[in-house]
Amino acid sequence: MPNKSKLKMALAAEKGTDFNKLKLHKKEKLANKKKAVKGTVEKSNRKKTEDEWEDMEEEVEDEEARSGAEFVAEESGSEEEAEGLMKINFDEIDESDSDSSAGENDQEVSDDEDDEDIPMSDLEDLDEEEKEDMIPHQRLTINNTVALTAALKRIALPISKLPFSEHQSITTSEPVKIEDVSDDLNRELAFYAQSLSAVQEARKKLKAEGVPFTRPIDYFAEMVKADEHMAKIKAKLIDEAASKKASAEARKQRDLKKFGKQVQVAKLQERDKERKQTMEKIKTLKRKRQGADNEATNEADMFDVAVDDEIGSKPSRKDRMGPNKRQKDEKYGHGGKKRFKKSGDAMSSGDLTGFSAKKMKGGAAKRPGKARRAGKR
Amino acid sequence: MASVYKSLSKTNGSKEDGPANGVKKNKQRVLILSSRGITYRHRHLLNDLASLLPHGRKDAKLDTKSKLYQLNELAELYNCNNVFFFEARKGKDLYLWMSKAPNGPTVKMHMQNLHTMEELHFTGNCLKGSRPILSFDSKFDTEPHLRVLKELFLHIFGVPKGARKSKPFVDHVMGFTLADGKIWIRNYQINETEASKVTSADVEEGLKKKEKRDKTGGGKETEISLVEIGPRFVLTPIVIQEGSFGGPIIYENKEFVSPNQVRSEIRLKKAGRYNARAEQGIERLAKKGELGLRTSGGRAPKKDELDTAELFA
Structure with a gap:
């Protein structure tokens, strides 16, 4: 803020005001006002020309849509500022109107050129006070249904008039439902079922039209996967x-x-x-x-x-x-354990056969001496 | 004499063809090429797809990534009314452009989860150039941009009748399914077996056999089972342009997040980790200083009344 005095700046700093936020706030107010005015004007216009609008050529809508798209692609940079702003507002209103008429419920918040887009997810982790000051921006969705249908009409094959064997395309009667995309098995199963039902239907139609379907066994021709590739696959299977x-x-x-x-x-x-x-x-x-x-x-x-x-x-x-x-x-x-054979045990110590009290008391006759014994013999 | 007979029979045949069809014939030719800077996997995938499209014309890599309108001239040169263009960015991201050549529309899609035939090791196989059955999810009919996509798939992946290198039998099916805002593409071989017999191919698909039995119910017709051939890939539509490689944007996918953004966010997250830690350290130092626990810096501790220096001053 170069035009503010130093004193004022200091005051502002003391108060803690943020100039950027203030500016944003102002801009928001301005934009809202403008929009309201334009909107009312546009609506009244619409009401007047409503019945005409239905019969209007697609070309007109196309033109408008095209210019809208051009703006988003930022190819309209050379236009004058004021005029550009006018046009932008018109375009935005057109965009949202056409969208709502097509049953789209995308909440689009239009924004000025110089404002950066801020995704909604980033806003969630901001404080409450800061949230109040912010203008939520989203990436602008371009979905120009009119141009899309026109483009489709230009290139579309007349499938309903063509015989089936010309296009061989089958669309399922009911949308394929896949609960969890990261659940590999069920997802692949859904794909498989879709293709299988298509094949069965197609075979019926082709047979009705008399177009050959099954390849005869003796029909040999180049295949998408070469023999060596198939051999590799076979080897891998065997290995497994x-x-x-x-x-x-x-x-x-x-x-x-x-x-x-x-x-x-x-x-x-x-x-x-x-x-x-x-x-x-x-x-x-x-x-x-x-x-x-x-x-x-x-x-x-x-x-x-x-x-x-x-x-x-x-x-x-x-x-x-x-x-x-x-x-x-x-x-x-004979046989048996040789060890501890001579050591005493409970039996041997309890064996009193060789014991007599008489002998213990010395009552027994003493053994005569050697000479006497010898003499005795 | 023979030439006369030939010319006569030809005119006869064409006359028969003309009124029988009544409307314009499905006549498609696809220019298949890539930008420079694709990896080997991208190249293999392109080759796989080219082998499935007999009505395709493969061309050398395109030198430029900014002047894609040159592709229109190339397509005209080769008499192609469809362009199938791989654009590689940063040697890792692959974008697929599909366009109706002279005057649009053009679709740009981001290709993910791509697996070539070679690396998938599926047992299925089909004739090179046989015409596929295209199976579409009915969700393709719900919104205009999806209908445009479907039409483009139909033109590019559907082999027109009587294409030059096409074979007369139908032995594979391509599935296009819409799930999670993305288009999932699969390619299966149609395997026909006698109702009573069970071949070895069925054993591999043992998981799905039961279901198949339920569906066909029996009868004297042969049973149909599918064996996947490959390749596999997932496409996320990004923008649709009205012209061919030019013109206003008529659809833009809000939900698409570019891989660059994803990568940068991951990097930022990693950087944030260090920043948070560094900040914590500084905070701790400040806290310590506040309590007077640091020798230098911060506030000096308050003098205690019972401090020796105070008492014996």
């Missing part, structure tokens, strides 16, 4: 399958390893159980045999004879040994 198989195998092996120990333990236990059972059997048989000594004619024994023989047929080791060996074994022992 192989790796899948390998990983499955590895998992199986791991599981086996985990359970292998349990299996082994179970087997050992089974073996143990079997042995115990046979031992039991033998014991019972032995008991039975002892009973058979008393009652030789026991019916049960008579049936068990064969089993007895079977089990008792094999003579034990002790039976096979000669008497000499048996004696020696009894004396010196």
Whole structure:
């Protein structure tokens, strides 16, 4: 602010007023006023010419729309300032009117040329006080429906008149709904379903028109993907399958390893159980045999004879040994643990066979001396 | 004699064709080219698309990015009435221009999520130059700018009947779907199988098989299943111009955020991180100074009454 005195500036600084904001505020007011005036004028004009408006050539609208677009493309820089402003206002009003007539509900806030566009999202994280001073701006939407339809009309193929085989395009009867675009699986599924339904419909139509649809098996021609490309894809598929198989195998092996120990333990236990059972059997048989000594004619024994023989047929080791060996074994022992054989234990210390109270009291005859003993012999 | 017969039969044929069609024929030719500075993926995608468009004419890269109106002359030179132009920016962003050559309209779109046939490893395949079925979402008919887009897709991706290198059978389908304000494009092979038999191709599409069964229901017709061929890409419309590479803008997408802006915002965010931290440090220093905890700077601590210097002064 070069035209303000220093004192005033200082005062303003003290108060904390922002000149830019003030300026913006003023501009807003001005713009609102202008708009209101123009709007009323325009509306009255519109009302007068409403019935004519319907019948008007598209060209006129086109022209207006074009000029509007030109402004936004900033190609109308050479125009005079005042005139430009006028025109701009007109154009903006036209724009919004045409939009609303087309059922568009875009909230457009027109703005002057030198103001920068500020997106709405940036406004949300401002303070309340600052918000009051701001004029919200948005990027201007250009949607010149009239020009668009005109352009479409110019290039459009007469699809309804053409036979289907000319264009081969199918539009779905209902819009494809995709809830979440980032959900890959469902999105692709929707695309797939759309194309599939189109194909089914197209096949019906093409067959009705007598156009060949299916490629015969013996029709060979260049494909979009070359053979080497397909070979690569095949190799990749095989690779994938192989790796899948390998990983499955590895998992199986791991599981086996985990359970292998349990299996082994179970087997050992089974073996143990079997042995115990046979031992039991033998014991019972032995008991039975002892009973058979008393009652030789026991019916049960008579049936068990064969089993007895079977089990008792094999003579034990002790039976096979000669008497000499048996004696020696009894004396010196055979087999078994050799260690701590001579050390005392509970049994040996409790054994009082070699003890007599008499001997302890010295009552027993003393051993004669050596000479006497020798003399005695 | 043979020539006479030929000429006679030709005239006959054309006469038959003329009244039967009644209206103008669907006659399209597409000029396919890119700007300079595209990456290999962009180039491969362009090749893939060119292989799908037998009515296309591939040309060398265009030297300029600012004088795109030159494309009109090029199209005229090659007798093309459509232009399909890849514009690469900064070696990473790809914009797709589609235009009806002599007098518009032109559509500029941003291409994202592009995957070429080569890198997708799909098992589908189709004849080079067979005519596709174009499947459009019905949302394309809701608004005028979308209808313009649909018409352009129809002209450029639809192979006209009797195009020079086209093949007589229909074995692939192109899907154009509108979702999230973007156009998603997919290309599938049409796989026909006997109703009872299940081929290996079906196994790959195991996920979708059930649905297919439901749809076809049976009958003596062959079952149809689709196998994707590729490529895949997503387009975001940006602007529509009335002329061909020129003229007033008749549609602009408000929701489009340019990739430059996205990148700059990310950068700003990163820069903001450091700034916030630095500010915190300064604040802490100031706080300490305020409490008189710093040796230099800040306020000196208040003299305590019981300080030794005070007591024994």
